[in-house]
Amino acid sequence: MEISHRDYLFSILHSFCSFLSLILSISMQIFIFFSNCHPLYHLIPTFLTLFCHHFLSPSATxxxxxxxxxxxxxxxxxxxxxxxxxxxxxxxxxxxxxxxxxxxxxxxxxxxxxxxxxxxxxxxxxxxxxxxxxxxxxxxxxxxxxxxxxxxxxxxxxxxxxxxxxxxxxxxxxxxxxxxxxxxxxxxxxxxxxxxxxxxxxxxxxxxxxxxxxxxxxxxxxxxxxxxxxxxxxxxxxxxxxxxxxxxxxxxxxxxxNQGKTDTFQPKYRLVHLLRTQNAYDDQAYNSAILEEDDEGKTGFSVERYIGKAVADLVKSHLTLLAPIILPWEERFKYVVYCLLHKKYVPDFTKAIKHLCIPSSSQPLIKTVGKGLGFHENALEAVLATFHRYGNQSASSMLYQIAYLEGKKRVAKGDRVLLFGWGSGPKCNSLVLECVRDFESDLNGNPWGDCLHRYPACM
Incomplete structure (x- = not known):
């Protein structure tokens, strides 16, 4: 996971201040108790803890x-x-x-x-x-x-x-x-x-x-x-x-x-988890997709034959870190039991995620990645439709997929959407969004407004 020194120091400082405020609150409670002070004084440590928690905790995005x-x-x-x-x-x-x-x-x-x-x-x-x-x-x-x-x-x-x-x-x-x-x-x-x-x-x-x-x-x-x-x-x-x-x-x-509901707007989604990993240290993976000149001096982006293995290794290592963060406890328990029995078990990500959005690369790759995450082809409709209608649009394609899901009125309050992207380097990034309100999709402002009625039949 990519974490800068500044972020690392910030997290240590945040943990230290939280621990210090907890120790201070407990000490004040003990002092107030043995001093036989008025019961109202017991509220002071509580207010102190809440105050520190408000100002030390990061704002939700x-x-x-x-x-x-x-x-x-x-x-x-x-x-x-x-x-x-x-x-x-x-x-x-x-x-x-x-x-x-x-x-x-x-x-x-x-x-x-x-x-x-x-x-x-x-x-x-x-x-x-x-x-x-x-x-x-x-x-x-x-x-x-x-x-x-x-x-x-x-x-x-x-x-x-x-x-x-x-x-x-x-x-x-x-x-x-x-x-x-x-x-x-x-x-x-x-x-x-x-x-x-x-x-x-x-x-x-x-x-x-x-x-x-x-x-x-x-x-x-x-x-x-x-x-x-x-x-x-x-x-x-x-x-x-x-x-x-x-x-x-x-x-x-x-x-x-960094604000929730206000007088002027109410956000659609809340950022729940964000994880970034990369395999750029591996020479073969690093050279699996690279911009370079050919023998005639013409520049192009080379995609090597072994890129499938590089992507598979990248996704596997990323999911090893992502699974314990987002999966429910029963899936984690199953995974541990199967590991102790030396048996292979692929966690069911559909237990934690309702919708999956991945780069719209091509039908074979989309289906392979979706199957590896436990999503059937029907659950990949938005990804396949985006590739069919708009092709591969690099990083922007996952937002087109969310627009498709909203246009079809399949996103409801409480649903979690996983944006799972990879790119040259190679690097793998995942983002979990949680829908925080119900809303009516306006097809006038939706890129699928003129063709949504034709999908998925036209594929």
Missing amino acids: HLVDFSCLRPAKHLRVPIATLLEHFNLIKRSDKEGIAFMIKVITSSGIGEETYLPLALRLIPISPTHKDAIQESHMQLLPTLDELFAKTKVLPQEIDLLVVNCSGFCTSPSLSSIVVNHYNMRSDVKSYNISGMGCGAGIIGIDIAKRFLERRKAKSYALVVSIQILSTGWYDGKDSRKLLLNCLFRLGCSAVLLT
Whole structure:
């Protein structure tokens, strides 16, 4: 688990102060008892304990609302159009075309995914300017919708985190947001890249650590975006062609706060658990998915054949830490008994989690991970539908899945949702959200508003 020295020292200080306040309260109770003081004096240690607990305990983090981009219809690329495009731009690479056709037709991706205009030219030659235009095209409508939903002004934001896996510009994407919305001069802004499909949870972790140390009402904004214009691989290495086939446009924004119900809003979810692990120390795992140049000097993201084993080992080690945190006691007891009997037992995560959201990578990988967590294919409907409708949108895809569940009215008060993401490094991140209120989903502000009625039948 990734814990900074500062966080470690803070946790030690918090534990020491809590212990000190407990000892002080007990000592005062003993002194008052043997001094035969008036009974009202016994309330003083109680008030002291409650006072210390209020000011020493971290603030709870709540998810107010979120928004997801629905790209413009003219950016839609049906599979037949995409395959024709591949043939036109890669006539000399018959093996590469055959590989991409095989991946696309067997992945389960649908006919309504989106690509930016820069990747629809012949020949494809995206520039830095194209990537900047693509970022504006995705960031601004997504944030406009979120601010309109929550009635929170951009000037009220205290922390901004923007993540994008494959594009890092200067000024940063976070600076673009601050500039466009004229945010305050003291807003804390972070820009992270190269963190893969689990980067959205990393951004929420940064926001959580910021909010839980503040007692005054504060807001944090976490944005996940997928920029494709500069990520296209135009070479012949099949290991680098996979991203061309599966990744599509996508952007999401999440508003977090350290306040519960107020006069102006009531959050949808409460952050219950957040865990981060990584296997970057393992050389083979580290090189299983990496951005590099091919023999012709063309840059692309290589996905090695042994990545399945690397992901399996990563998920297994992560679940070993996650299971004791979220599983009910009966599942933990079963696990201990089976271990003592030297038998294999896979805990049933459905006993602790109602809904599962994972990166929408491809149908085979989605079903494999879901099965490993004990979720049947029916429970993976939101993930499979997201991949079919929008493709792989990296870190933002898990918010599209929650939007799908809300649109289908399957999320109720008390339900727990597990966001389980992994990315290059490799690293694995999990976030457990608990729904804190019942709400009616507004399909006008939902990315599934125009097509929800067709799912899951159209898959």
